[in-house]
Amino acid sequence: MSGSANRPVRRRTFVLGAAAAAGTAALSGTASAAAFGWSDDGSNYVVDTGANLVFKVSKTNGDLTSLVYRGTEYQGYGGKNSHIESGLGTSTVSIRQSGSTILISVAYGTLRHYYAARSGENNIYLWTNRADTSVASTRFILRVKAGLFLNDEPDSYTYAPTAIEASDVFAKSDGQTRSKHYSKLRVSDYDYVGWSAGGVGLWIVRSNHEKASGGPFYRSLLRHQSADGGGLYEILHYAQNQTENERFGLQGPYVIALTDGGAPSSSLFPGTLTTSWADSLGISGYVPASGRGRVAGVGITGRNTAYPYTVGLANSAAQYWGSARSSDGYFSVTGILPGTYTLTVFKSELAVYTTSVTVTAGGTTTLNSIAIPSTNDPSGASAIWRINDWTGTPSGFKNADLMTYAHPSDVRAAAWTGNVVIGSGSETSAFPCYLWKGVNSGLLVYFRLTAAQAAAAHTLRIGVTTAYANGRPQVVVNDTWTSAIPSPPTQPSTRSLTNGSYRGNNHTFTYSVPASAWRTDTSQYNVLKINVVSGSGSTGYLSAGTAIDAIDLLA
Structure with missing residues (x-):
């Protein structure tokens, strides 16, 4: 969705008595969104996207404290907010508006976290920059109120089953098992995760995971749900069954997207999302499209065409991947940070070829046809x-x-x-x-x-x-x-x-x-x-x- 025709307005709330009560009710979710802009309620920055979404961010610790869509509050369970890891603690939180964009910046030690809203959109764009191990930051969790999206999927445990392993794997009375770990999906298998019910879809659209670890076939928890509420995750680094060292730097954007029940727009997906509107916002570690490069291969021979082939790029700073075309093995991987990478060709999930490639800002590294030696498979x-x-x-x-x-x-x-x-x-x-x-x-x-x-x-x-x-x-x-x-x-x-x-x-x-x-x-x-x-x-x-x-x- 593009920005609306509403003129951006900066709103602050300084009303008294009954009017003040009415304003508070509107922000808490009893009324729909109005004009695009932001206000300060004393404890939170309150952002109205000018569409159907109003959200609040704590001025104290950068938590997402409210998420109201079409008048219904979706954020929170068990008295907990949505946030990085389990909450950052006292942080420096600031807000500014630049045309049709509002950016909230959160600084906690060496970590920087950002929320951005665009006029007329029911989306929140998030970035997280973890510079080192001094700050714990392995995930962003969107906590969702109980009862809104009940289901009995493998990663849910709504029906109060019995814990059978490590307090996070459960068995139902019928013998089926449930766990937040049971997402089924590899990173390369999904663009978004969430729920849809009652004409509302609530989703997290993942980032390109360039600063995550584990490669395209890595699996981590994506969501959970119980009678107490649900959680949607963007995993910034997951140690469970991890094969690579942690990477540091800016990860994002990942997007909280609300819809009228359908899937989020494909324009938000990693690989298709463009954020030129964020180029001048001063986000720490942000590299625009002009500062990135591309790797393209004219084809791959020696493939077993019964299987899909994936081309991965990785170094200590970043990771990327793309699919090889089934007809001839052509591939193109875009949006790559400059540097030298190990390029790996995978038959399904088995590495069958490696080489080194160098990527430059604004350039395309073109590879001649890759021949997989028969001895490699x-x-x-x-x-x-x-x-x-x-x-x-x-x-x-x-x-x-x-x-x-x-x-x-x-x-x-x-x-x-x-x-x-x-x-x-x-x-x-x-x-x-x-x-x-x-x-x-x-x-x-x-x-x-x-x-x-x-x-x-x-x-x-x-x-x-x-x-x-x-x-x-x-x-x-x-x-x-x-x-x-x-x-x-x-x-x-x-x-x-x-x-x-x-x-x-x-x-x-x-x-x-x-x-x-x-x-x-x-x-x-x-x-x-x-x-x-x-x-x-x-x-x-x-x-x-x-x-x-x-x-x-x-x-």
Whole structure:
């Protein structure tokens, strides 16, 4: 939505008696918005967008204390406001109007936070600049009053279920599980998150996440809801199952958008949102479009066209990504801060090519056709048998899809135990996506070899996407040969398998199995036992575990 024709007016409230009471009622949500402008009620700066939105920001700590849309208050639950992290404390808060834009600036130590309103829009634009670790700032949470958007989605726990893990994973009476972690979505899968009910949509449109961490496939909590109220998040840095160091600097804009029930305008989405109107506002760390560059590739060869390909750019200061065109692999990533980046091509979520690129302000770095060497994709290796394809994900394995929005104990999960027979046609769907030391360690895979195959040594590969408590596979073949215990690869140290995420650091374990381990009778099955080993972890689903990408025995 563009600015309205209303003439910008700066409004201040200095009325007495009954008139004062009426003015207070209007700001608290009993009347609709009027002309674009702002006022000071003594405790808050009050901004009227001139559309249907009035919001307040505390002059003391920069909290968002009120969010009134079409006369209804949406902000707050449990006596808490909406804010950065759990609230900043005493801050320096200022406001100024520049034409059709009002900007509220919040300074707390080295942190700077901003709210901007545009005339005639039902949106609030937010930026957050965290310069260092001296200030905790991992999220902005929009707290929403109870009862306005009730639902029973995976990331809700409205129906007072029972806590089953760490006080943030719950089980309902019917055995289904709920948690704020169960969003289903990777960062690259969504542009906005929120709810719609009763002809009103309340959304947070995410930023481009250039100062976040974890890349395009990272998963973090996006919203929650209980009988007490709901929360919508813009995660500035999330440590849960994190694979990268924290980045610092200005993140945003992200947008609180209110609608008449529909989705927010695509003009607000990361990649399409333009904010030239903010170029001269003096936002700390702000870099306009003219100070950014672009990377474009004419194509990518050597792709497996059965899978999507993503091109990511990352360095210690920023991250970006874009999709490669399915027909030829063309890609274009825009809005990049100047610098030198590692460019990575992902087949699904598996890195299959890397190079270095340098981006300049106002320039386009054009890359000739990228050729992915066949040796870079493990799926290209000749195999006697293979369970699943190599994609950097457990997709296709038993329970894999469910685990992005449910706990492993969920009643909808198929049994985590059960053995696998090569040649059955159900090898992948029968193999569990996760293995735990305390749940299903010792899983058996049955397979036959020809006489020629049994006469030679072979390499066994097991690909994993993450691990909990250093869980890793040790293998036994026919109870006659046992592999060494492999060293644990670098993986996140937090929970992962039980809170909706399989994304860690992809790693391939290789085992050189001697010919003496195989059975020479070709009518007999060879038996591969996969154990999960680790000296860490707890019990059950919090015992040491790992997520599986693919398993194969090379020819």
